[in-house]
Amino acid sequence: MKLERTLALKNLRRKPARTAALVLLSAFLALSVFGGSVVVASLRNGLKSYEARLGADIVAVPYQARTKGTFESILLQGIPGMFYMDEQYYNKICTIEGVEAAAPQFYLASTSAGCCSVPVQIIGFDPEKDFTVQPWIRESFALSLGDGDIIVGSELTVPKDGILTFYDTPCRIVAQLGKTGTGLDTAVYTNMATIKTMMRNAESLGFHYLTDTDPDHAVSSVMIRVANGYDVEAVTGDINVHVRHVEASAAAAMLSSVAGGLKSVSGVIGILVAAIWVLAVVILAIAFAMISHERAKEFAVLRCLGASRRMLCRLLLTEAAFAAFCGAVLGVAAGALIVFPFGNAISTALELPYLMPSALPAAALALGSLLLSALAGALSAAVSAWRVSRSDAGLLLREG
């Protein structure tokens, strides 16, 4: 085995151009397999966390917010939105049969000049009634939010002094949330009292977001939990029929549109990666066939010197495995240099929840990609190795 190894290494070293071509091809294969699998895994994680963070069975928003897709933009892309309805609609929703809990939320977007060149979504919730935001907040902040306290999403940089000012309202950052891969990562959470203070300060600064409703009696959305034994679809229908100007959607339906997007992106990536894998195996197989044909005489000489058929087989496979493995390591490294630093860019481009795998699953994906690429190398060399070991050295040497 030692002989095959040294001989294989020397053969690779003495033919740098050929070796480089094999390594590059295998690197490209590993890169696509690894990159593709990380993106698909991130999308799957994203969908799961989106489902977890939505946390409600039904979401009700003012009619205009639903039709313009504003609400989904907040959730998926973190594009701030503002839409309001009178509190009376919230009260009406609470009376619908099957509604077990209903939590109002109030949305505000910061002015762009405030801290960044783009506005930040501020979400106010009622600590008494809320059941969607607080379980999540409790993962990183155990106390209850006081007035003037805010909690920021994972994708916001916390300033050194821990203070963010929105509409002349200085707020103390008390915690930062875990990453969800959704638009909520760039949002700021606070209680109703604080957000209403901001709203009033905005009015006095000349921003009139609400023209026909009193800010103190307005809500932006209502998160609804359906009581046991009631059909979510039916309750959604009831709300849409009985509460005018409000559009209720079942969370499952919202999720399924995201899941559809995920499915098509994953499908495209899957087909692409499979095609590249097959193509690489074919190209590598042709390359190895050409190489072994060109080296037929060399193999015959080795036979003369006493190499068994099995030795020749192992020699060719070792060479292929070395080249494929080096290429795969390079490819995975290059893939890591693309998918991890550019994760945010990919997520922005896909407009889907995107949550990158943590270190351990990522390492598993890297290992899997390494194996799959090395397997492709071995598989493509196997046919040639078999043919070389079957060929008759005596006949080859006679020819020339």
Added chain:
Amino acid sequence: MILRAEKISRRFFRQRKGSNVFYAVKDVTLEIPAGTLTELTGRSGSGKSTLLNMLAGLLEPTEGKVYLDGEDLYALSDISRSRMRNERLGVIPQGQTALHALTVLENVLLPGQMYGNACSEERGVQLLEQVGIAQLQNAYPGELSGGELRRLAIARALALCPGVLLADEPTGDLDDENTRTVLSLLRRSADEGLAVLLVTHEREAARFADRHYRMDSGMLLEEKEH
């Protein structure tokens, strides 16, 4: 050590009008005793190389048997036969047969690395000195002339002290001086007790050989002393 072929034939199939079977070698019985240089001549296509490859355990005869010290070569498995070739047969194949990824010295040491009965580096250098190319030990085969490559092949075939040396046209396309060097090297091996078979076109070879055979259309004919 004795290499003996008993009524061996090699039949090939080919797509031709009439008979589609032809014999490259037919019913050859040959013994190569230790300490002699046996010369085998014949036109190209007469079956010389086929016979040599069958004797070397590289090509299975369609009929007949080959014995090395009484052991039937083709009754062995490929692995044992390969090992036997490695340890007891020195084969010098036709043409230029150096491995280009290895240096001259590494080429000579290669047979010794296959089954762990290593040929020491000193012996490798010594062999290269014997064939007169010791100064090239760290060069790569691409830098060697045709004559030097043949001498390398002889040194390599002798690396594991085989009992039998099978040389297929070792002087083909060499100039007179190199031809003489190579032939005297083979002669010296025979004098040292090896059984040597020399397949050649070279007229000059007759002077070095003890016994003379000629192949004609697959048949082996013994020739009297010139």
Added chain:
Amino acid sequence: MNKPKIKALDIVFPVLSLVFLVGILTVFQPCGPREDGSWMSCHWAGRAVAGAAGAMLLLSVLRLVVRAGAKQGLDLALIALAALALALPGHLIGLCMMHDMRCHTLTAPCTAVLSCLMAAAAAVDLLLSLRKGK
């Protein structure tokens, strides 16, 4: 052989640093100015990275004409500069607050990738030359 021989790896350095310098000024430059015309801190991070890239370009060109020992020194300097460039956006100089901004999605990762490649190339060259020197 007194004249230094230029190998393929030697060409990598000026090419990489040129891509770095041009890229940070154009393709992956940080976020633009605010609506009121003022610049955010990521702009200055970008300027600092451009400075580091410029210094790398200078050293890379210098590498082509000096002898072997000096090359090793320049390799070390390039590794240090690459580490500086890597640390500049986000660590030494802050970027925008929201992580989906251009400076986070494009400038920082491109800087990270190019710095890593630069440091890796210099480390490989250093190791090769040290091994050859033995």
